[in-house]
């Protein structure tokens with residue numbers, strides 16, 4: 039909710055083109071089909087525009103997010119990555135001025151159709167935020183809470199199993215199993231973020247959205263979260279916003295590059311440049327703008 | 338900024354020397370004096386209360402022991418047991434909280450979690466106006482509106498002076514205090530927690546009641562304690578609406594849930610007694626006159642205790658987020 043626009047230069051200035059990244063052989067990952075060939079995905083946007091009041095933040099986004107893949111959204115600051123992500127589970131509803139036009143299809147159903155309950159959407163499409171935000175409750179309750187409000191009816195023992203399972207999936211169990219009653223806030227930043235992922239996993243969503251989940255973490259904690267994402271994708275579809283192109287290259291199957299342009303009225307409206315299999319986007323981008331961005335020649 | 342070139346002849350030690358800032362000194366000094374004055378006033382009040390109370394307690398008619406244990410307050414008959422007055426105060430405070438906590442908290446939750454900016458901008462000044470109404474107006478409201486209303490509901494068991502009417506109106510009086518302190522506490526809950534909750538598929542009500550309120554609980558509790566000490570100290574409403582007869586009781590004979598706690602009868606409070614006695618025509622240096630200082634001291638200690646309790650609660654609240 040409090041996204042602020044940073045200066046454009048921040049993204050790329052300290053990120054020299056990574057040779058392993060740009061020169062990666064295409065064979066490193068199985069070449070994926072383009073989304074069109076893959077058939078309808080778990081989430082599809084069709085000509086989606088998002089406004090904040092009169093300001094059009096992103097225009098005409100049409101994307102198809104495949105099942106059980108990790109899709110990465112990259113692009114310069116202010117191009118609308120977070121805006122797009124929040125539109126996918128109606129978190130934008132919490133911003134009074136925000137409005138979404140066009141369609142967002144979840145399993146083929148338009149989540150912006152009248153009569154759709156945003157709460158139901160968010161139960162199926164969970165979210166992990168940039169800054170770890172555990173509740174000021176115990177580690178156990180942090181995870182149990184989401185399950186409870188999602189109608190968990192099992193016994194106490196079932197709840198224990200659920201909490202343990204979620205913590206194991208988030209690769210946090212061994213570190214916290216002896217202190218489940220301590221506050222979630224007593225953990226380190228990286229542990230807190232894994233707790234937040236465990237919390238999201240415990241509600242058994244279908245899709246997990248992550249907005250720069252590693253930006254507050256050190257490289258080691260970052261790698262752990264990346265490993266975690268790769269494991270989670272067996273069961274979930276994941277969409278991640280990242281400023282770190284190496285991260286997109288390491289974890290994602292498909293990458294979307296967004297850019298931002300001044301329109302005739304002087305508004306800075308973001309748009310989708312291309313959405314391709316990750317190895318392809320980083321080695322042979324279709325668009326000049328993508329190439330400029332990933333090689334650091336942007337702006 | 339001094340750059341080396343233009344002041345080469347001044348040594349570095351001199352450049353780094355602490356500068357005099359007379360304006361800063363003056364302002365800091367005035368602030369200190371203002372702070373010192375308020376502390377001095379508090380100490381002065383305490384001194385006055387203490388020394389006059391001493392006169393009271395050293396009188397041969399009363400003993401400290403009976404003051405704090407006797408359940409009869411009849412100055413004319415020479416019995417000075419403070420419990421009937423404390424009972425009156427606590428009864429009214431309790432009734433006031435019964436009214437004010439649910440209403441104030443609901444208002445706070447509504448304003449902080451539901452209301453649009455427009456609604457909030459309308460309601461907050463209205464609540465502040467409520468704070469500004471003189472309490473004597475509330476007192477007459479209790480006497481001329483609330484009491485007749487209660488009598489039309491419960492019949493003539495409701496006395497003309499009764500603690501229910503006084504307590505409910507004191508409750509109305511402290512609603513704005515609770516709602517604004519609770520709203521502040523809830524507004525201080527980081528938005529990221531609300532987002533986390535919504536992101537897990539919680540509804541607005543679940544988010545408000547099960548994330549925001551618990552996270553703000555210590556702040557809310559502290560607000561309630563502050564409101565409580567305000568209710569304990571409230572004078573005008575209780576003097577007008579609860580009557581001037583101390584509710585003398587005897588633990589063995591009167592039933593606890595009958596006469597002792599009856600909401601329909603009047604009761605004098607500590608503040609009520611002080612107000613009436615101080616404004617009546619009794620002369621200095623009588624034992625009646627001195628008794629109000631002993632009561633005042635008790636009242637002071639009670640509210641001091643409540644305020645330090647709320648401080649302690651707030652302190653815990655701060656630690657929770659670190």
Ligand SMILES: Nc1ncnc2c1ncn2[C@@H]1O[C@H](COP(=O)(O)OP(=O)(O)OP(=O)(O)O)[C@@H](O)[C@H]1O
Pocket residue numbers: 039040041042043044090095113114115116117118119120121122133135306308
């Ligand atoms: N709550 C809001 N109200 C109004 N405008 C907003 C709001 N959130 C974002 N915007 C605007 O929408 C545009 C896109 O913002 P968004 O946060 O989606 O960018 P982003 O790509 O996520 O940037 P970053 O990489 O810095 O996080 C920006 O111009 C921003 O100022």
Ligand SMILES: [Mg+2]
Pocket residue numbers: 041119120121249279
């Ligand atoms: Mg963002």
